[in-house]
Amino acid sequence: MIRSPIARDALIAVAAILVLAVLPLVFPGQAFSDFVIRLSAFAIFATSLNLLIGYGGMVSFGHGLFYGLGAYSFALLLQKGGISVPAAFALTVTIGGAVAAVIGAICIRLKEIYFSFLTLAFQMLLYSLIIAWTPLTGGDQGLTGGVPRPPFLGIRLDDPQHLYLFCCVVLVVSLFLMRHIVESPFGYTLRMVRDNPRRVGFLGVQAWRIRLLAFVVAGIFGSIGGTLMSLYVSSAYPDFAYWTISGEGVFMILLGGIGVFLGPLVGATLLLLLSDTVTRLTEYFGLVLGVVILCFALGLRKGLLGFALDAWAKRGGAGRSAPRPAVTAGKD
């Protein structure tokens, strides 16, 4: 057996990439690879949001800001900046982190519901900026003219197969990195800040630093999610920064299970499957989604993966149960 958790997770990551690389042979056709590409964007986004909600106890309702910001920065850098894909990627991530540092510094001082709303308010600020700044962003029509994707290192993102593999690798690597952030001493300090911020102070840790760092990390990965989406649609639309993206992210987390690292990935898969099925049948997706959300919010609160893990632990007595939903009613 492999002892080091890093080596084990790395092995799982490599295996996951290999499986994802082989899957198109089993499911040929554009529909499957398109699904995986969209899933990669949403899964990274939802998992990064869970760093805040599940591990940090900070219910951000404006995380879609980073999704939209990532999509627009990346697309604009490639379109107007004319730089290479890796440079644009690195710059986008830097922008995401920097914006998260500024907004985080303002928001993390606030108590929970104020925090939720203020993050949401900042997201809508970005949205209205995108709508208003037509010369740069194309306003409500979205970016027009396409996003050039110059080849790099032999990777041609214009080629659907290359794009598919690229997104799979970014997805797995991002999840791997986030997994290690969550399992690092920082990750455990973050959980401690969530559960008992005052005690963290007694132990000599400044809770706001941990919260801010988590906000920045989440912002960085959130913008990576947006980057993949803008690669997929070869553009960027104001919808990427609209508040419903944040709502969907939060729901993906709840759907999959807030206390499990891969919960958001499962939730993203389920929500995408649901949306693809429902939009084929009716144009009123919101109506169906709303009803499903109410069922989950009032019923299955631990999410499907959490529920399954609990059932498994009960039956087998394997001693591994899904942690309780992390967010506690705020009384700090």
Next chain:
Amino acid sequence: MDFEALLSCFSSPSCVITQTTGGLISGMLLFLVAAGLSLIFGTLKVVNFMHGSLYMLGAYFAYTVYALSGNYALAVAGAALGVGLFALIFERLLMSRVYGSDVLLQLLVCYGVILILDDAVKIIWGAQFLSMGMPPAFQRPPLFIAGGVLPVFYLFLIVITLLVAAGLGFLIAGTRIGKIVRAAAINPTMTSALGINTAVVFGGVFALGGLLAGLAGALAVPVRSLVSGMGFSILIESFIVTVIGGMGSVAGALVGALLIGLVRSFGTIGFPLFTDGLMFLFMTAVLIVRPSGLFGKEG
């Protein structure tokens, strides 16, 4: 950014008057929504995230009642009462199940309801913009003050809202009902131990908040156009208002709403691209100086 336009507006009384009255009516509508949001938060300690949808429902209810009856007063009353009843049903059926659990679930329940209502509006009234036009009673020549224009309806709206504000302030500060609501806000367990049914209090406060939002929607119909999803921007604005004024304070909501209305109204002249940004700068400045808002209590 266009400082010159802003300066030239400030140097002409007619422009100042026109912008001020425009800012005042947006502020008044905002106050009605924000006051309900603030009242619900102050008493129940939950943020009613679908409060903007109640405003939307009020507007559509009023539109329909007016189209059927041709009577604007009836439309306003019907919309306010209808939305109040709707808010009560929502509170009893859904929201009361997530009191005391985490913010996440409260947000999700409201998110689900917003999605449902937005689509329901599209199904019932269609996805296109609707507008009702000015009721005949208000189709009179506007008043002119120092060259600035003041439509009669604006005056009506301002007077009605100020009356509501005064009534609300009196209800909370000066009556037995207000005392019970304040007691339930501070300590619901103790209040119910004294023989007061807090479920009724909570439901009543929610219904009152809904009634105010419905009233705002109905009053907005002659001056705004209706579309599914119209509630969301006013939700964000009324949240900013309550943060500026202090969550749970009706007076704070009034001051905050008027400030935001004026900032927006003059902002459109000076910074047409950045009016939303101005609100945020304003809010951030207030939060830095007074983290609990202008009228909020510390802690």
